[in-house]
Amino acid sequence: MSTGTLQSQEFTTPGANTFNVPSGVTDVFVDMIAGGGGGGGVTGIQSAGGSGGGSGEFAFNVALKVTSGGTVAITVGAAGAGGTGSVGSTGGNTVVGPFTVLGGLGGAVGPLGGAGGGVGGGKGGDALPPLSGIPEGGGFQGGSGGGRSNAGAGNNNGAGAPGWGGGVAGQGGGGGSSAWGTGGTGGASSRQTGKSPNAKAWGAGGGGAGSNAADTTRVTGGDGIQGYVQIQWVA
Numbered sequence: 001m002s003t004g005t006l007q008s009q010e011f012t013t014p015g016a017n018t019f020n021v022p023s024g025v026t027d028v029f030v031d032m033i034a035g036g037g038g039g040g041g042v043t044g045i046q047s048a049g050g051s052g053g054g055s056g057e058f059a060f061n062v063a064l065k066v067t068s069g070g071t072v073a074i075t076v077g078a079a080g081a082g083g084t085g086s087v088g089s090t091g092g093n094t095v096v097g098p099f100t101v102l103g104g105l106g107g108a109v110g111p112l113g114g115a116g117g118g119v120g121g122g123k124g125g126d127a128l129p130p131l132s133g134i135p136e137g138g139g140f141q142g143g144s145g146g147g148r149s150n151a152g153a154g155n156n157n158g159a160g161a162p163g164w165g166g167g168v169a170g171q172g173g174g175g176g177s178s179a180w181g182t183g184g185t186g187g188a189s190s191r192q193t194g195k196s197p198n199a200k201a202w203g204a205g206g207g208g209a210g211s212n213a214a215d216t217t218r219v220t221g222g223d224g225i226q227g228y229v230q231i232q233w234v235a
Contacts, residue, residue, distance in 0.1 A: 004234040011229040012202070014078040014092065019231050021066045028066055031230040032101055033058035033178055033203035035077035035091025037146065039186070039194035039221025040107030040172070042211040043085045048170065050194065050208030050221045052146030052183055053080055053088045054104035055133070055176035058203060062139040064097055072097045077227035080106050082194060082206050085218030091203070094227035104143045104176060107208045107221055146205045147173030149186065172208030175222065177201070184222040186210065194222030202228030 011017045014035070021028070033056045040050025056077060066072055077092030080103060088106025133142035149172050172194045175183025181201030187194045187210030194207025206222030 006232060006234055008230055008232040011074050011076050012226065014076050014226045017074040017076060019072040019074055021068060021070045021072065022233065022235055023069050025233045025235055026066060026068055028064050028231050028233045030062045030064050030096050030099065031060050032094050032096050032099065033180070033227050034094040034101040034103040035079045035227045036175065036178065036183070036197070036203050036205040036224025037091050037104035037106040038080035038082040038088030038224050039146070039175055039184060039206035039208040040088050040109050041083035041085045041221045042209045042219040043109055044218050049149035049172035049186060049189065049211045050083065050109055051107035051148045052173040052175035052186060052194065052208050053107040053205030053221070053224050054146045055143040055178040055183060055205050056091050056094070056104045056203035056227055057101040057133070057140065057143050058179060059099065059101055059140040062099060074229055076229055077103050079226045080104065080206065080224040082209070082221030082223050083109065084220040088206060088221050091224050092227065094229060096229055101140065104203070104205050104224060107146045107173065107205070143178070143203070144176035146176045146183065146208070147186065149173045149208055170211045172210050172221065175205030175207045175224065178203040180204070180228065183207065187219070191217055191219050193220050196222045197225050201225050
């Protein structure tokens, strides 16, 4: 029976990072999530708000063999940007050694929902509510779909849940939540940008922009949140 202390290192800066494997360590465990998609914008010619962006695909407690004293290449997925009168940007993929999780897709313009990240990601579209991510096996799970706008009760706060739609005409849909916290709240029906998720809600989607029937302004959806990696080992 091995003895030792559980140790960990986090990576939250988007882009290239490196994990330096401690001497004597040959097995680590990885938690990771890709970047969340940006919320959909408003074109200025319709009263329907933008939809929320999907959350990134994620994985928990995935075992990885490493070389003592070696390195592991890491890429932390960037946040998807909210669309300005357009579809939100897709979040960046997160990569740890041989493992890749896919970024959440951007929210659509108008009442359609954003799709989740990953092969098993919950699809938004006209589903009420948007589906949660589907387990993919091996510790991996697809991201939740973002909420559509104009779709009944506005409920954007279920941790690890999909974003729901705006409660009134013109309100943006909520961003898909991740296992780390809630997605962005959809903008109100007064030309508001979708609010970003909590700063610690790694991989969550941005809220869709709110709109106004009489408005001609192009409104920007909320940004998603970047991905996250944690590596744990016993030494």
